[in-house]
Amino acid sequence: MKNYIDKTLKKEIETVFAFQLNQNQYQDIKRLVFEISHRQNISTLKIINYLKINSKADKQTGRNKFFALKDSLVKLRFPLTSAHKNIDRKNIFLNKLQAPLKNNWTAQDAFRPTTLFFEKKTKGSYLINNFQKHFPNLKIKQISSLKNYIKGDKFKLSELKKPFIFIVEENHDFLKPCPCTREHLNCGYWIFNLGFGCPFDCSYCYLQQYTNSAGIILPANLDDFFYQFDKFEKKINRPIRIGTGEFCDSLALDHLTDYSAKLISYFRNKAVFFELKTKSNKIDNILSQKAASNIIISWSLNPQKIIDSEERGASGLKERLKAAKKIQKSGFKIAFHFDPIIYYKNWEKYYKNLVHQLYAEVKPPFAWISLGTLRSNRQLKPIVEQRFPKSNIFYGELFIGEDKKLRYPKFLRRIIYQKINGWIKKFDQKTPVYLCMEDKDIWKDMGNLKTRKDIETYLIKNNP
Ligand code: SF4
Structure with a gap:
């Protein structure tokens, strides 16, 4: 300021x-x-x-x-x-001016945790051993529970990205439907809630707004997740799309958690499409698994200019695309998310080039491509101003939308989606393209999909 x-x-x-x-x-x-x-x-x-x-x-x-x-x-x-x-x-959202934080922690190129806290019940878990092996100088502390730790800790926003790890036993939030946003069309996605927090530090990340503790939370009790899914599976009578990656990056710490190998071997025979969504190139564990047609590895994409300014710590565009190529070659399905699409000077040139770079590297069709323009709760803007004073993205043409989130106006979102979808279609007629958190009006431009069920069926039927 x-x-x-x-x-x-x-x-x-x-x-x-x-x-x-x-x-x-x-x-x-x-x-x-x-x-x-x-x-x-x-x-x-x-x-x-x-x-x-x-x-x-x-x-x-x-x-x-x-x-x-x-x-x-x-x-x-x-x-x-x-x-x-x-x-x-x-x-128009005119919030009070906020001064930038002093001594703000942000992501480093390589994630190096300084302290690992583990809940008593997770003592001896393979996760603790893995972290210890990789980081011999890591401080390791037992806590009675994460809940009690948070109660006794005075959280400061500047410490949000302190490199702490919490190994916990999850007891409640195993899986849930994606809440999407009100007044908008839901795509029927399910969230497999394996972890919270991320070693990367994207300026627009909505997790910043929901965090009340520094660090990354990793559950050690995967078997309980699988047990809960077995029960859930008996109740659903249709294939669904489900994935991690809503409250974390699915692969950023996979070399430490080994989650992907366990998830792939559990989900490969299930009647679901299981997605691992990432901005990283940590694919070694996946490459060591036999491919399965219902396991989808996906990357969020943005022009390198946006990655440089807004996605701290995440892999560069070339690395993401190179990783996608290797995964596709190994037989897994791949998918892409143009999300968040950011409107800025010369955006057309950069996003058109991004589409070209994508199709120069990997061969369509993909499981799906999603498009979603920048959106956020209003509460995120002051947080971003304090943590990323150089970022300009919240000074774009954002207004309070029908769902009370900050969004670009409809006419602009329409232009953005039509153009990017048009560039994609020049290379690829087969991959289903869908919109993330958009309303019925905007969906009309994308075809005849009017309900959650229509979208779900469209995405699943296009993935035999
Ligand atoms: S990669 Fe995803 S979860 Fe991680 S900081 Fe960026 S937006 Fe947040």
């Missing part, structure tokens, strides 16, 4: 436009000026000059002066959307 905004802006605005800003009005103005100067790299002085010429605030009186200034700033802050439609002030 630039201090000059705090110190002088109020006085300058009040002097130039001859009125007094109340506290809420000033907060809105300060936030808009801050975001404009951040995303467009222009000074406060230039913004005030712009207001002098464009706002017509001098022709207004009382609070209308404030609205004239605010509307003018909104146009400058959201140039694309304001050229397209009138912006409803209610849909």
